[in-house]
Amino acid sequence: MPAKLEPRVLKGFRDYLPAVMLPKQGMLDRVAEVFQSFGFAPLQTPALEYSDLLLGKYGDEGNKLLYRFHDNGDRDVALRYDLTVPLARVIGMNKGLALPFKRYQIAPVWRAENPARGRFREFVQCDIDIVGSNNPMADAECMAVGAAVLEALGVERFVLRVNNRKLLTALMNRLQISDGEPQLAVLRTLDKLPKIGKDAVTKLLHTENSLNDEQCDAIFAFLALKPEELEAWCAGDPVGELGARELNQVLSLLEAQGLRGKVELDLSIARGLDYYTGTIYETFLLDLESIGSVMSGGRYDTLIGMFGGEGIPAVGISLGVDRLFSALTELGLVREQPSPTQVLVTVFDAEHISQSYAIANGLRKAGIKAEVYLGEDKLKKQLKYADRYSIPYVVVQGPDECEAGEVTFKVLAKGEQSRISVEGLAVHVSNLIKG
Amino acid sequence: MPAKLEPRVLKGFRDYLPAVMLPKQGMLDRVAEVFQSFGFAPLQTPALEYSDLLLGKYGDEGNKLLYRFHDNGDRDVALRYDLTVPLARVIGMNKGLALPFKRYQIAPVWRAENPARGRFREFVQCDIDIVGSNNPMADAECMAVGAAVLEALGVERFVLRVNNRKLLTALMNRLQISDGEPQLAVLRTLDKLPKIGKDAVTKLLHTENSLNDEQCDAIFAFLALKPEELEAWCAGDPVGELGARELNQVLSLLEAQGLRGKVELDLSIARGLDYYTGTIYETFLLDLESIGSVMSGGRYDTLIGMFGGEGIPAVGISLGVDRLFSALTELGLVREQPSPTQVLVTVFDAEHISQSYAIANGLRKAGIKAEVYLGEDKLKKQLKYADRYSIPYVVVQGPDECEAGEVTFKVLAKGEQSRISVEGLAVHVSNLIKG
Numbered sequence: 001m002p003a004k005l006e007p008r009v010l011k012g013f014r015d016y017l018p019a020v021m022l023p024k025q026g027m028l029d030r031v032a033e034v035f036q037s038f039g040f041a042p043l044q045t046p047a048l049e050y051s052d053l054l055l056g057k058y059g060d061e062g063n064k065l066l067y068r069f070h071d072n073g074d075r076d077v078a079l080r081y082d083l084t085v086p087l088a089r090v091i092g093m094n095k096g097l098a099l100p101f102k103r104y105q106i107a108p109v110w111r112a113e114n115p116a117r118g119r120f121r122e123f124v125q126c127d128i129d130i131v132g133s134n135n136p137m138a139d140a141e142c143m144a145v146g147a148a149v150l151e152a153l154g155v156e157r158f159v160l161r162v163n164n165r166k167l168l169t170a171l172m173n174r175l176q177i178s179d180g181e182p183q184l185a186v187l188r189t190l191d192k193l194p195k196i197g198k199d200a201v202t203k204l205l206h207t208e209n210s211l212n213d214e215q216c217d218a219i220f221a222f223l224a225l226k227p228e229e230l231e232a233w234c235a236g237d238p239v240g241e242l243g244a245r246e247l248n249q250v251l252s253l254l255e256a257q258g259l260r261g262k263v264e265l266d267l268s269i270a271r272g273l274d275y276y277t278g279t280i281y282e283t284f285l286l287d288l289e290s291i292g293s294v295m296s297g298g299r300y301d302t303l304i305g306m307f308g309g310e311g312i313p314a315v316g317i318s319l320g321v322d323r324l325f326s327a328l329t330e331l332g333l334v335r336e337q338p339s340p341t342q343v344l345v346t347v348f349d350a351e352h353i354s355q356s357y358a359i360a361n362g363l364r365k366a367g368i369k370a371e372v373y374l375g376e377d378k379l380k381k382q383l384k385y386a387d388r389y390s391i392p393y394v395v396v397q398g399p400d401e402c403e404a405g406e407v408t409f410k411v412l413a414k415g416e417q418s419r420i421s422v423e424g425l426a427v428h429v430s431n432l433i434k435g
Numbered sequence: 436m437p438a439k440l441e442p443r444v445l446k447g448f449r450d451y452l453p454a455v456m457l458p459k460q461g462m463l464d465r466v467a468e469v470f471q472s473f474g475f476a477p478l479q480t481p482a483l484e485y486s487d488l489l490l491g492k493y494g495d496e497g498n499k500l501l502y503r504f505h506d507n508g509d510r511d512v513a514l515r516y517d518l519t520v521p522l523a524r525v526i527g528m529n530k531g532l533a534l535p536f537k538r539y540q541i542a543p544v545w546r547a548e549n550p551a552r553g554r555f556r557e558f559v560q561c562d563i564d565i566v567g568s569n570n571p572m573a574d575a576e577c578m579a580v581g582a583a584v585l586e587a588l589g590v591e592r593f594v595l596r597v598n599n600r601k602l603l604t605a606l607m608n609r610l611q612i613s614d615g616e617p618q619l620a621v622l623r624t625l626d627k628l629p630k631i632g633k634d635a636v637t638k639l640l641h642t643e644n645s646l647n648d649e650q651c652d653a654i655f656a657f658l659a660l661k662p663e664e665l666e667a668w669c670a671g672d673p674v675g676e677l678g679a680r681e682l683n684q685v686l687s688l689l690e691a692q693g694l695r696g697k698v699e700l701d702l703s704i705a706r707g708l709d710y711y712t713g714t715i716y717e718t719f720l721l722d723l724e725s726i727g728s729v730m731s732g733g734r735y736d737t738l739i740g741m742f743g744g745e746g747i748p749a750v751g752i753s754l755g756v757d758r759l760f761s762a763l764t765e766l767g768l769v770r771e772q773p774s775p776t777q778v779l780v781t782v783f784d785a786e787h788i789s790q791s792y793a794i795a796n797g798l799r800k801a802g803i804k805a806e807v808y809l810g811e812d813k814l815k816k817q818l819k820y821a822d823r824y825s826i827p828y829v830v831v832q833g834p835d836e837c838e839a840g841e842v843t844f845k846v847l848a849k850g851e852q853s854r855i856s857v858e859g860l861a862v863h864v865s866n867l868i869k870g
Contacts, residue, residue: 004741004742004752005487005488005742007488007524007525007527007528007741007742007743008485008488008522008524008528009481009484009528010481010483010484010485010510010512011508013481013483014481014529015478015479015480015481015525016477016478016479016480017478017525017529017532018476018477018478018538021476021477021478022476022477022637025467025477029464032460036775036804036808037775037799037803037804037805038777038799038804038805039774039804039805040775041453041456041457041774041775042451042453042456042457042460043450043451043452043453043456044450044451044456045450045451046444046445046449046450046557047482047514047543047545047557048445048448048545048557049444049504050443050445050446051657052440052748053440053442053443064507064638067483067506067507069504069505070504071445071547072499072502072547074546075445079443079482088442089442089443089444090442090468092442092451093442093443093444093450094452097452098773098820098824100809102774102806103453108482108823110482110483112506112507112508122481122482122483130809133809133810135809135810137782137788137807137809137810138809141807141809148799241512253788255793256788257789257792257796258792258796295751302502307438307439307440307441307442308439308442311469338476338533339476339537340471340472340474340475340476341476347572352687353572353691353821354691354692357691357692357693361692361693364472368472369472369473369474370472370473370474370679371473371474371537372572372576374535374565374568374570374572374573374576375568375570375572385533388533389533394558419507428733
């Protein structure tokens with residue numbers, strides 16, 4: 001007989017056991033509900049794509065991180081690296097889609113990263129995008145969806161920090177920093193401001209980006225501008241003027257939705273990716289800023305047309321699912337839960353089993369998650385099962401209770417029990433759950 | 436400039452555009468709700484596993500169908516082929532899990548099959564399993580969940596056909612058909628009975644399985660047995676007697692749940708897989724039997740312990756997601772729907788935009804999916820967008836309506852419109868949606 005194999009998981013991959021997956025799935029379900037409530041529809045694309053469609057879309061570094069192989073038919077294939085290139089492919093293949101096209105996708109992606117704390121080789125991305133609208137209303141809508149998601153998850157204190165890439169381009173041009181990599185390098189340094197502070201950033205701007213004192217001063221003067229000062233600052237630079245106008249339009253559209261208090265201008269928000277072309281934003285939880293941005297995105301008007309030949313404007317926002325879930329856990333808004341069951345209906349003996357089933361069915365009809373214990377074990381063992389799975393309520397119905405049309409209802413955490421009529425049970429439990 | 440790449444999808448893979456994904460996701464959400472209402476909790480496992488854990492679990496044919504490759508660290512890895520072996524791995528790695536462990540998983544699997552009509556290389560599996568209980572209550576519960584799923588999806592006329600593998604083993608032994616492949620081959624032939632009928636099966640039993648007339652007669656006599664005749668038929672054969680007892684227990688437990696009318700004994704149900712050890716079942720829609728079984732499963736008491744060293748009993752049911760979705764479509768229980776939006780709120784002009792936002796927000800608060808049109812285009816263009824996305828209701832609010840605290844409410848399919856007060860709008864729409 002062959003030796004038993006050691007069961008194990010690949011490095012950088014992980015199982016989500018029910019205790020974590022249950023609240024995480026609950027979070028994702030609420031997120032999807034909010035997406036749909038704004039008219040975003042789900043799209044699903046394959047995990048595997050032709051490699052040539054993905055190669056070169058994420059830079060040299062990204063190419064190296066692809067899970068790429070030859071399939072049984074010798075096709076050069078790769079696991080998707082993100083959800084944006086597949087979206088561009090779908091747009092390229094379905095010219096008949098009515099625009100604007102509002103879709104969401106919640107799905108795993110794979111990157112052969114060096115695993116580190118909080119960095120995995122398989123992780124879920126959660127994106128909404130509006131394809132085919134260059135109206136600032138689309139930018140504002142993505143931000144409003146982000147705010148609605150956080151509210152739906154019970155987070156009250158958060159801020160969306162918004163900027164516009166065109167303003168940063170105007171700044172770079174004014175400082176005579178060259179296009180392309182030198183500009184992106186400065187943006188990546190600026191992106192560190194919330195994490196490492198002004199002094200450290202100034203140092204990096206000198207050492208890494210070879211800027212002089214005057215350039216650094218100009219940068220920090222720019223960062224201190226208020227929304228209403230932007231147009232004047234940009235005067236004469238058409239790109240900057242357009243950026244200032246776009247930004248102010250987005251702010252006033254958010255004002256019109258009653259969200260102005262949740263949004264602030266932050267001219268240091270840079271997003272180190274080279275494909276953003278306009279609005280960019282990050283989202284911070286005020287009670288847990290150190291965790292970093294939990295949602296970010298922006299406008300990228302050149303990427304989506306990559307398979308189509310023409311430019312198609314697009315704007316989106318992406319949730320950091322794992323980070324957001326960690327934050328909700330730390331804030332006490334979700335908790336581990338090994339079972340969805342709210343009520344365990346115990347089994348007295350074979351003769352009374354149909355009563356147990358009837359009680360559980362009645363609870364389910366009232367929207368309560370109920371399970372019947374699988375066996376006729378001693379009550380003590382049945383209660384232990386409820387305890388192991390943190391099932392809050394237990395119903396016991398023996399011959400006595402049966403005759404009286406009642407049950408014994410136990411609240412395990414409090415060690416309390418009481419007699420309740422069978423007919424009143426569902427309402428009683430519903431009230432306990434709500435309360 | 437490099438030539439544009441042709442956007443394309445791998446053979447055997449497919450995109451689900453929103454029109455199909457929206458109702459399909461809706462179906463899966465309801466299915467998951469039913470699973471949870473019976474106390475099943477979600478589990479998530481990685482798409483990639485070490486190849487050695489998967490190899491040899493699905494026979495030679497399965498080995499060939501694995502998407503297997505070496506990753507960047509030269510590990511021999513493969514995309515998961517099903518959700519059962521990963522479950523066994525999780526059980527093997529987490530000895531502390533309280534049993535019985537009730538989990539569901541809804542996730543894609545990959546098989547390098549020759550694509551054919553209705554057969555894809557990536558498809559979603561949807562499984563529940565109860566690990567660690569050998570009580571027939573667990574078998575009956577899986578079947579009850581299957582029935583509850585169909586009821587939740589609006590299917591009223593269906594039947595669960597149940598059998599027990601031990602009875603088939605007793606039959607094979609009585610007919611002196613050898614263990615292993617010869618027995619499995621006969622079972623595969625019997626499995627074809629609903630599709631090809633008695634005469635064709637008889638012919639195959641002669642030609643493919645080399646049975647004689649007497650053996651065939653014995654088989655069809657067995658198939659005609661009633662539940663209450665089984666124990667007598669098995670008398671003296673301990674395996675058969677156990678199977679008969681298990682089967683009758685499951686039937687009486689389903690009776691106790693009021694499900695006896697949805698279940699029938701079908702001794703020809705064989706399930707061609709070699710790992711079933713007890714109860715087996717298939718589910719047919721009475722108004723669409725030709726589509727085949729939409730859910731099936733059974734008890735497999737030896738598989739789950741494969742990574743643990745000891746036997747762990749298990750029973751489960753698996754939904755054929757694609758087949759069930761096709762069936763619901765054919766039965767008119769789901770329909771294509773390109774957008775979740777129920778109400779499009781149009782935009783009159785920049786000045787009135789905050790009213791549009793307020794109306795949409797009010798609708799969302801009432802649980803209605805509402806979107807604000809992204810721009811200030813002519814009303815005709817806004818209505819065309821609603822039409823393209825099959826959005827049923829449109830709200831128009833110009834200066835007139837504003838002043839009166841009203842909106843113009845359009846029902847696009849009927850070409851009707853009426854004036855409604857802003858405060859009454861959400862209730863009006865809710866009633867239309869319910870009605």
